[in-house]
Structures are given as structure tokens and as C-alpha cells.
Amino acid sequence: MSQLLPPDQSVQPAPPGRAAVSPAERWPLPDVLRGGAILGILFVNMQDFAGYDEWTQRGPDQAAQVFIDVLMNGKFVSIFALLFGAGMLMILDRASSRHIGAFRLLRRLLALLVLGALHGALLWHGDVIGLYALTGLLLLPPLLLRPPPWLLALAGSGLGLWWLALRVQDALGASSAARWSYTLASTPVGSYPALVGTRAGRLLSDLLADWSYNALWLLALFLLGMAAQRAGLLARPAHFRRLFRALLLGGAVLGLPLSCLLAWLNTQPTEAAGLWEVPVRMSSGLLLGVAYAAGTALLIAGGRPGVLRHLAAPGRLALSNYLGQSLVMTTVFYPYGLNLYRHVGALTCLLLALSLAALQLLVSGWWLRRSAQGPLEWLLRRLVYGRGALSVKPRSP
Structure with a gap:
């Protein structure tokens, strides 16, 4: 671990050079946050899986969409991206040297890029694994310089404000024309082989x-x-x-009003609303996502995580759960399955997501009582560390 961390008897990091950590050595907070994020992302991705537009929802469906926008939209994907960056640094810090760590991280990012491409071609066009991996490759060279926390935070804040300014500039030039329907433009058509061919053909350009x-x-x-x-x-x-405590209060005070604005924008059918939705969604998502993370950290720090402790299991199987969500939901909505695309609204999607999230929560706990890793986590670890990957038997229940 970084030498900036003073000793803490409650945390047992892996010795430098070890390929992996055992379940007993894992920090609880990242796993719980990752589990909540991977399940929460499903509720927002349901719109794409099902093919409905937010501003077309009425009655109970509109109420469900407002609930998703205020409490979920942009929040969990922000937490997941923050943890992705933290995970990159963990790999470097666990290695016996920076060069070994950089080589492992490079292998991990390239492996994720391939897995993301397969996910995007074989299951769902909305893959983010490859996008995260491709972006992460840009950070590999500067990380070898071991930048301090303040510099990382300063650079991250500057880039984030720059991106938000660009999106605000886009919105300022918007018209009152009808809002473009992304879900209608990406309607799945044809058999499974035909859809795979279409997605594979567009994979590189879309990425x-x-x-x-x-x-x-x-x-x-x-x-x-x-x-x-x-x-x-x-x-x-x-x-x-x-x-x-400051992050919880500040994130909630600033993030909730912006999230309510997001919910209102997603009831409006104009191009201007669609363009303003982007910076509002991402800024409110980061603020409220940080508030969620801070609240979770306080509960764990106080030794009172309650039911949140169960989120650690899907967090340790995040990759398997993410691809499992795509497998289940594309089968439900796409032509080669139940063909429900554009036939249900936000309320039905909310209930479906709740059901699948509960199932993944239960299955993840059951799996980890019998195995130390998920199937795709094992594959990724093998690709990154080879035969030197640590194999740990799960604890007895």
C-alpha cells in the first residue's frame, strides 16, 4: 500500500508483490460501494434495455422515472467510475515495484478492453467496460510518477469542470426542436446472429x-x-x-436539487432539455453519489453497516453480475427472447430491476460461500496474474 497510509491494525493489506488478496484482507468499504453501484446501475440501464424514452412516460410510469432520476440516475455510475480509478492505483501499490505494477495494470486494462468488446458485440451495445479500459490506458504513464493525492484531486476537478463547461456550451446552443430518441434509433432488429453482426460492425466506431x-x-x-x-x-x-460528514452534507444539499432538476428535464420533449440533461445528470450524480459513499463510509466506520454489509458479495462479483444483467435483460427485451422492447414503461422496468438485483444479491452470497471468486473475476485474474494468482478457499458459513 502507499506509504502515505499509517499502520492500522483493522486492515491487513496484501504484502507487496503478492498477486492478490484473500477475502480476510479485503477492505469492506470498496466492496460494499461496488456492490451497491453494480446493482444500482441496473435500474438506470433498464431504460436502454427496454427501449423507452423518459419524457414519454405518464402516470405511474412517470412517477417511477422521477424516482429513478432523483435517486439513481448518474449516481451509481459515478461511484463505479471512482472505484475503477481507485482500483487501478491499488494494483500499482500492491506490486513489488512500480514497473511490475504497471505491467499488471496494462494487462488488466487490455483484458478488460477485450472483454468489453465481446460484451458489446455478443450481448449489449451499451457496454462501458471497454470504454473504461481505453480511458484508463491514458493514465498509466503519469501514474508511474506517483502523484500525491492533492495533485490527483486537483487534476480530476479541473478535467471534470472542463467537461461540464463543454456540455453547458452545447446546451446553450440548443433549439426547441423535438428531442432525439436514442432508444428508437438503437432498436434491435433481426435474429441473434444478425444483431451480433450489426453490433460487431459498429463496435469500433461506437467505442x-x-x-x-x-x-x-x-x-x-x-x-x-x-x-x-x-x-x-x-x-x-x-x-x-x-x-x-462534510461530503455527506454537501453532496446531499447540492446534489438533491440538481437531481430534482434532472427529473424535470426528463419530462420535457425538447432538444434543449436533452442537452441540459447531460451536465445536470453527471454533476448531480457525482454529488449525490459521493454523499451515498460518504454515508456508507460513516456506517462502516462506526461498525454499523447493517444490511449494507450484504452488498459486499455482489461487489466482489461485479464483473460477473454486470454481464449477467446484460444476458438476462437482453433475453427479456430483444427479438430472440421475449421481444418486449418498447412494450413496457418505467414502472415495469423498476420492478424487473428490483427482482434481478435481489436475485443477484442472493446468488452472489451463495456463490462466495462456495468459491473465492466469480467466474469472470477468476478469468480476469488469470489473464492478469497468470498461474501466480492467489487461490483462496472461501470461509465456512
Whole structure:
């Protein structure tokens, strides 16, 4: 771990050079946050899976959409991106040297890029794994210089404000024309082989287009997550209670009004509302996401995580759960499955997401009582560390 972290008897980091950590050595906060994020992202992704537009929802569906926008939209993906950045730094800090750590991190990012491409071609066009990996590659060279937490936070804040300014500039030039329907434009048509062919043909162009639009914002979140990791916030939340209280209060006071504005914008059918929605969604998502993370950290620091402790299991199986969500929901909505695309609204999607999230919560706990890793987590670790990857038997229930 970073030498900036003072000794803490409650945390047992892996010795430098070890390929992996055992379950007993894992920090609880990142796993709980990652589990909540991966399940929470499902509720927002349901719109794309099901193919409905937010501003077309009425009655109970509109109420469900407002609930999703205020409490979920942009929040969990922000937490997940912050943790992705923190995880990159963890890999470097666990290695016996910076060069070994950089090589492992490079292998991990390239492996995720391939897995993301397969996910995008075989299951769902909305993959973010490849996008995160491609963006993460940009940070590999500067990380070898071991930047301090304040510099990481400063760089992340600057890039984030720059990206938000660009999106505000886009919105200022918007018209009152009808809002463009992304879900209608991406309607799945044809058999499974035909859909795979279509997605594979557009994979590179879509990835580069998404990257050019989102790279600055993702870099900002990755850097902020790295700053939190290097400062020790994830390893020792009990040492930062005052900071977490400030983040909880500030994030909620600023994030909730912006989230309500987001919900209102997503009832409006104009191009201007669609463009303003982007900076409002991402800024409110980061603010309220940080408030969620800070509140979780305070509960863990106080030894009272309650039911949140169960989120650690899906957090340790985040990759398997993420791809599992795509497998289940594309089968439900796409033509080769139940073909419900554009046939249900936000309320039905909310209930479906709740059901699948509960199932993944239960299955993740059951799986980890029998195995130390999820199937895709094992594959990724093998690709990164080879045969030197640590294999740990799960604890007896």
C-alpha cells in the first residue's frame, strides 16, 4: 500500500508483490460501494434495455422515472467510475515495484478492453467496460510518477469542470426542436446472429465516439477515485469521519436539487432539455453519489453497516453480475427472447430491476460461500496474474 497510509491494525493489506488478496484482507468499504453501484446501475440501464424514452412516460410510469432520476440516475455510475480509478492505483501499490505494477495494470486494462468488446458485440451495445479500459490506458504513464493525492484531486476537478463547461456550451446552443430518441434509433432488429453482426460492425466506431465524448469526464472520476485511494479514505474510513460528514452534507444539499432538476428535464420533449440533461445528470450524480459513499463510509466506520454489509458479495462479483444483467435483460427485451422492447414503461422496468438485483444479491452470497471468486473475476485474474494468482478457499458459513 502507499506509504502515505499509517499502520492500522483493522486492515491487513496484501504484502507487496503478492498477486492478490484473500477475502480476510479485503477492505469492506470498496466492496460494499461496488456492490451497491453494480446493482444500482441496473435500474438506470433498464431504460436502454427496454427501449423507452423518459419524457414519454405518464402516470405511474412517470412517477417511477422521477424516482429513478432523483435517486439513481448518474449516481451509481459515478461511484463505479471512482472505484475503477481507485482500483487501478491499488494494483500499482500492491506490486513489488512500480514497473511490475504497471505491467499488471496494462494487462488488466487490455483484458478488460477485450472483454468489453465481446460484451458489446455478443450481448449489449451499451457496454462501458471497454470504454473504461481505453480511458484508463491514458493514465498509466503519469501514474508511474506517483502523484500525491492533492495533485490527483486537483487534476480530476479541473478535467471534470472542463467537461461540464463543454456540455453547458452545447446546451446553450440548443433549439426547441423535438428531442432525439436514442432508444428508437438503437432498436434491435433481426435474429441473434444478425444483431451480433450489426453490433460487431459498429463496435469500433461506437467505442471511439463514446470515448471522444466521455473521456474527460471519466478521467476526472478516475483521478478523484485515485486521490481517495492514495489518501487512505477507502482503507481507513474511521480516520476520516469529519471529512465524510462534510461530503455527506454537501453532496446531499447540492446534489438533491440538481437531481430534482434532472427529473424535470426528463419530462420535457425538447432538444434543449436533452442537452441540459447531460451536465445536470453527471454533476448531480457525482454529488449525490459521493454523499451515498460518504454515508456508507460513516456506517462502516462506526461498525454499523447493517444490511449494507450484504452488498459486499455482489461487489466482489461485479464483473460477473454486470454481464449477467446484460444476458438476462437482453433475453427479456430483444427479438430472440421475449421481444418486449418498447412494450413496457418505467414502472415495469423498476420492478424487473428490483427482482434481478435481489436475485443477484442472493446468488452472489451463495456463490462466495462456495468459491473465492466469480467466474469472470477468476478469468480476469488469470489473464492478469497468470498461474501466480492467489487461490483462496472461501470461509465456512
